[in-house]
Amino acid sequence: MSRPSFHSIYMRLAELMSERSTCVRTNSSGQLMQVGCAIVSADFRRVLSIGYNGNAAGLPNKCDSTEVGACGCIHAEENAVISCQAARSEDKIVFCTHLPCKACAKRIIQLGGVREVYYRKDYRLKDSLMLFTDPNVSITVGHLFDVDVEKDEAQQVAAEALTKWQLEKRG
Numbered sequence: 001m002s003r004p005s006f007h008s009i010y011m012r013l014a015e016l017m018s019e020r021s022t023c024v025r026t027n028s029s030g031q032l033m034q035v036g037c038a039i040v041s042a043d044f045r046r047v048l049s050i051g052y053n054g055n056a057a058g059l060p061n062k063c064d065s066t067e068v069g070a071c072g073c074i075h076a077e078e079n080a081v082i083s084c085q086a087a088r089s090e091d092k093i094v095f096c097t098h099l100p101c102k103a104c105a106k107r108i109i110q111l112g113g114v115r116e117v118y119y120r121k122d123y124r125l126k127d128s129l130m131l132f133t134d135p136n137v138s139i140t141v142g143h144l145f146d147v148d149v150e151k152d153e154a155q156q157v158a159a160e161a162l163t164k165w166q167l168e169k170r171g
């Protein structure tokens, strides 16, 4: 009997959470940026926190502005970090529907105890990959491009993407 891996299950949880997003921001391809995030214990036994992008609780369930870069929504990863009550010392794994932005990468690092980060949708800029893999941070990252891909392959794909991006930046 084949059964889904925990990686697949928690990435799907992040994707389900993204469906609650009320943000109307779109990416360069015109797709809605509905983003979800799930933070789980490293033994996969507990969901520690979840988040999706949207306005602060109590404020209108919509973006502040339709102007690019000024929607004012709290990012999914930011919401998940704010809601995470687990101790800094607890080992955690983070699942994101999208490669986090640079600021959210720092929030995830600052949460403490994060050992691995997985993302599903890629982004042209890889600043967050660079931050996670900084030798003084050393968080393993994986591009779970398909929910059923093995984590080793996901990690290899992310590492290659980062190397390629760094070479292009230098070139």
Ligand SMILES: [Zn+2]
Residues within 6 Å of the ligand: 022, 023, 024, 025, 054, 062, 063, 064, 071, 072, 073
């Ligand atoms: Zn928004």
Ligand SMILES: [Zn+2]
Residues within 6 Å of the ligand: 075, 076, 077, 078, 100, 101, 102, 103, 104, 105
């Ligand atoms: Zn962000």
